[in-house]
Amino acid sequence: MIFADDAEPASKWISPRSRVDGARIRLFCLPHAGAGTAMYNMWKRFLPAFVEVCPVQIPGREARLGEPSITDCARLIAEITSAMSGHLDKPYAIFGHSMGALLALDLARSLRSARLPAPSYLFVSGRNATHVPMKHGSIHQMPDDEFLEALATRYGGLPQEILETPELLELYLPILRADLTLLETHRYEALAPLDCPIAAFAGKDDRNVSVEGLDAWGEHTTAAFEMKWFAGDHFYLTGVSRTDLLQFLGERLTRLAADVGSSDESLQAASNVE
Numbered sequence: 001m002i003f004a005d006d007a008e009p010a011s012k013w014i015s016p017r018s019r020v021d022g023a024r025i026r027l028f029c030l031p032h033a034g035a036g037t038a039m040y041n042m043w044k045r046f047l048p049a050f051v052e053v054c055p056v057q058i059p060g061r062e063a064r065l066g067e068p069s070i071t072d073c074a075r076l077i078a079e080i081t082s083a084m085s086g087h088l089d090k091p092y093a094i095f096g097h098s099m100g101a102l103l104a105l106d107l108a109r110s111l112r113s114a115r116l117p118a119p120s121y122l123f124v125s126g127r128n129a130t131h132v133p134m135k136h137g138s139i140h141q142m143p144d145d146e147f148l149e150a151l152a153t154r155y156g157g158l159p160q161e162i163l164e165t166p167e168l169l170e171l172y173l174p175i176l177r178a179d180l181t182l183l184e185t186h187r188y189e190a191l192a193p194l195d196c197p198i199a200a201f202a203g204k205d206d207r208n209v210s211v212e213g214l215d216a217w218g219e220h221t222t223a224a225f226e227m228k229w230f231a232g233d234h235f236y237l238t239g240v241s242r243t244d245l246l247q248f249l250g251e252r253l254t255r256l257a258a259d260v261g262s263s264d265e266s267l268q269a270a271s272n273v274e
Contacts, residue, residue: 012083014056014083025051036055037056041053051253069174069179077106092117094121095125096125098234099179099182104124108194120196125200126202127209128208128209131188132213140183147176156233196223198220198226200214203236205233215227
């Protein structure tokens with residue numbers, strides 16, 4: 001794996017504020033199109049205290065608003081891989097919603113290619129498996145009115161506050177276009193499946209996700225796979241089902257922590273025998 005030569009310092013990608021004293025597991029979180037880290041920062045209050053939630057900050061939004069967005073997925077993944085390489089001293093999992101789910105699989109593959117420690121769990125949400133063809137056509141080059149209409153049809157549209165505030169809309173549209181460009185120009189590559197468990201989630205009313213498409217995530221692992229549907233639409237995880245999703249994640253991460261603890265005790269026992 002060759003990292004991008006102009007990769008930013010790791011602190012730009014993973015905020016030092018993510019650090020949790022005594023953390024046993026890290027959960028790296030990748031955003032959906034147009035989003036930043038805000039949604040995931042809230043998760044810290046609801047997941048077990050031993051989980052260090054690490055939202056990945058990508059260019060072109062929030063604290064990195066002044067930087068150009070990255071529309072080439074391969075370059076973005078290379079830079080995230082480089083930034084994460086110094087944060088893999090603990091067992092970790094990756095979560096991604098919608099665009100983040102696509103990034104999550106590519107990131108796990110990139111880390112494997114770089115011979116870095118592999119994730120212990122992959123959580124993907126709000127998207128059919130990345131090898132399943134998209135049922136919609138490309139929209140990232142549409143005029144603004146058509147672009148917004150297509151977003152409303154597919155994903156429920158933008159918050160009314162943004163639509164009614166020209167300054168916010170002018171700020172937000174380029175971010176969305178950049179992310180949709182990344183998604184719609186992404187090139188899927190058939191590679192060997194991962195060896196970590198995968199759990200795939202979606203809202204029952206998400207018109208972009210099918211049972212077959214969500215189930216197809218299981219083809220990307222040789223380990224355990226499970227699929228779970230929650231009440232809600234594409235953004236179920238910000239609505240009534242947020243608590244249920246976080247409870248599910250907390251349970252899986254607690255099991256992972258227990259497995260890690262058992263492994264550590266076994267290693268210590270073996271060391272004492274020697």
